[in-house]
Amino acid sequence: MDRRTFLRSSFAAGSAALLPSHGLAASSATLQDRVPGSIAESEIEGARFPDGFLWGMASAAYQVEGAWNVDGKGESNWDRFAHTVGKVKGGATADVACDQYHLYKDDIAILKRLNQKSYRFSTSWSRVQPNGTGPVNQKGIDHYSRLVDTLMEAGIRPFCTIYHWDLPQALEDRGGWPNRDLASYYADFAGILAKHLGDRITTWAPFNMPWTFTYYGYGVGVFPPCKSDFNQFLKAAHTVNLAQGEAFRAIKAAAAKATVGSAYGMAPAYPKTDSEADRAATARYHAMNNLYFLNPAMHGEYPKAFVGATPYEAMGFKAGDEKIMKVPLDWVGFHYYTRRVVSNASGSAGVGGHFGTETEGEGGGAARDPLTQMHVEMPTEGPLTEAGLEIWPRGIYDLVTQISREFNHPIIEISENGCCYLDGPDASGRVPDARRIAFHREILAELARAIADGAKVRAYHAWSLVDNFEWADGFTQRYGLTYVDFRDQRRIVKDSGLWYGRVAGSNRLT
Secondary structure (H helix, E strand, O other): OOOHHHHHHHHHHHHHHHOOOHHHHHHHHHHHHHHOOOOOOOHHOOOOOOOOEHHHHHHHHHHHHHOOOOOOOOHHHHHHHHHHOOHHHHHHOOOOOOOHHHHHHOOOOOOOOHOOOOEEEOOOHHHOOOOOOOOOOOOHHHHHHHHHHHHHHHEEEEEEEEOOOOOOHHHHOOOOOOOOOOOHHHHHHHHHHHHHOOOOOOOOEEEEHHHHHHHHHHHOOOOOOOOOOOHHHHHHHHHHHHHHHHHHHHHHHHHOOOOOEEEEEEEOOEOOOOOHHHHHHHHHOOOOOOHHHHHHHHHOOOOOOOOOOHHHHHHEEEEHHHHHOOOOOEEEEEEOOOOOEEOOOOOOOOOOOOOEEOOOEOOOOOOOOOOOEEEEEOOOOOOEEOOOOOOHHHHHHHHHHEEEEEOOEEEEEEEEOOOOOOOOOOOOOOOHHHHHHHHHHHHHHHHHHEEEEEEEEEEEEEEEEOOOOOOHHHOOOOOOOOOEEOOEEEEEEOOHHHHHHHHHHHHHHO
């Protein structure tokens, strides 16, 4: 039982014993105020979404496809990582994952059944170009072409995230993302996809959560290639910003109807105290984690993420790079999972932290890294999911409205949002996951409020369509609205999926 359920059930029991029946409704409302971060039921019941709103679900190639060495696919950095003993919980690999490479028609049938209008999927670079450069593997292109055709036949918009963390190992062997040459290699790959699929795909995001794979892979070493060098992170991030700009142009050149946006990972940040130092640290967090790849695209310059001057030399910045990075994104996409609390760590004795797929935080008072000098906490004031993330619905309202203000009210897509709960089938074969429904109801109520207040949000993608391989956590976490039995690949739409399908059909939460 999570904290919210415990508080509600405990309070209800006490109220029933102590209060007359006519006072229970009032006590329930009072209780809601007592649960940190919770949203009033009246706000959920009143939430409405506009006609034409795009309800969707999301996935990632490496997490669902399997078929890791089938039909000419090359090895990726995550193949190498997962095949290395001790890197993934339980010794799991994504060699089979959800086998969506073969079962994609079944999964698209679920999307159609649940009234979905958008499916955000990603492509495997090493499936299309096994070595990251050179000849195209036609069988890889054919797979994605069939996937797109099936989506369109079902009346579902194909939303393609080109790169979702799985780099061809051959390119990692050449130095990975810190190698500036990857910007042009990546643009070539993006152009290949747009040439073959751009007659049908009109919604493209070059990267998924670029801060995460560059910082975790090169800055702190918890993701492949497991390097812990802040300067390597700076170089990798700069290469990705160059690649984002070059890919934008390659896609537009190959596909006349293409719109190009993003799928950034973002989190609203709040200062730990009202001190000027903590507020400045919070601004640095926002610049580094939320804007470090958006600002270069929209404005051609890096945001003020560092205590001192921007370290251009360490980044490998060259004259004219600002023009390469600057591209007018057609829309802005970002994920929301939870919030951060930030404090100043200038002058602290050490640097270090604990990192996981959706989290980052530090013990003690250490700075997260040497140049931003901030201390980041994962708060636990609100209830926690089974992945340990705090449920804080207000955060999506604050984030959406902040990005709207700062970038002149762009079109926004929520590219991911979800929660981990390990509910499985009951004796009747149902998967009753009421906590996931409660999570989405409150998040979506706050998103509807942001839209009512003027934010131009056109889509929301629940993470995820199916339970899948959760990176270094293997199969120990379940985010899907569809249950997957990984022994035989059987799918069962969870109660949350059935509920979400009704929401998608009605544009309301009740």
